[in-house]
Amino acid sequence: MTTNVSPLPDSAKRVFKGEIFEIWQWPQQMYDGSTHTFERVKRPNTVQVIAVIGDQILVQEQQQPDRSRPYFSFPGGRCDAEEQPLKSAQRELLEETGLTSSDWELWSERRPVTKMEWIIYTYIARNCVKEKEPRLDAGEKITNRLINFNEFLRLPDDPDFYDSWMAIMLVKAQHNPAAADKLRRQLFQKV
């Protein structure tokens, strides 16, 4: 949820580049005048899509090779280099579900870890329609499933639900009818 982190300073240098992660370092002046080497991880930004079909929402039951049991998620993935996040969201939705939409809204843009250069963009894609069959990567085992609005609000009851920002929104909406109405309008109606 942290959003008040300064950008990487101009003096920061990349000291490692791996498959996904990079390490950046810079000399940081401390409050007592001394200087320490500060360090951050950089990784590709990611997108996720709340795809709305009629009065239902698409969730994915997903397995990955290095995780011990399936978990719920939303369509999405990494932004390619230089790719605008909306384009990434549209590409991932089409690849993983075969769906398209002409009504997109950026719901949230957040940085989950202070010491990590990594932004998660969450989009709502309203009135989705099927364009083709999904095409999955070798590392993906995904079952797409439709749930209704009340089931959506209950996703954080699963202790493995991974999106803390959304969990807070959904728990608030579980308990606050005005917040639930607002969220329902945002998902199912044009704004």
Add this chain to the structure above:
Amino acid sequence: MTTNVSPLPDSAKRVFKGEIFEIWQWPQQMYDGSTHTFERVKRPNTVQVIAVIGDQILVQEQQQPDRSRPYFSFPGGRCDAEEQPLKSAQRELLEETGLTSSDWELWSERRPVTKMEWIIYTYIARNCVKEKEPRLDAGEKITNRLINFNEFLRLPDDPDFYDSWMAIMLVKAQHNPAAADKLRRQLFQKV
């Protein structure tokens, strides 16, 4: 919140070691039989302490050299190598607040980022007493403040509140008197 991640496999090798972060890689067999290089970040585990004094809870208004504005947090920091998390929690509480307690409980142990070997341990320290004056690091500007239980429940109303797991707990307790009572007992009474 993710807890269902497999441990680093035996074949994982450290390919970079920085000031805080390490990068580990291993060959991962995919569902189609192909092999890809998988990667994770490793960093020291961290502790945080909910310190209870009488019927109040200690929060810190904190500034750090690479953050643009102050934020609320709890006493805590990194576990030193081989240090047990309870020892780290007791050490950090004493350094940052001068407080000690003889009544500790591990409230939560969680892994916030799937691709990161990093556990956050959250402790409750009940009936804290002042032992000495705080001693701060060069990178820390911290003001200790006491808040009451209702103010504690309202911490997630601040969009910069950084602990998503706790935010979900506190939002539930804001709306659910039974959850609030349970939390109040856990913080203020011996169990």
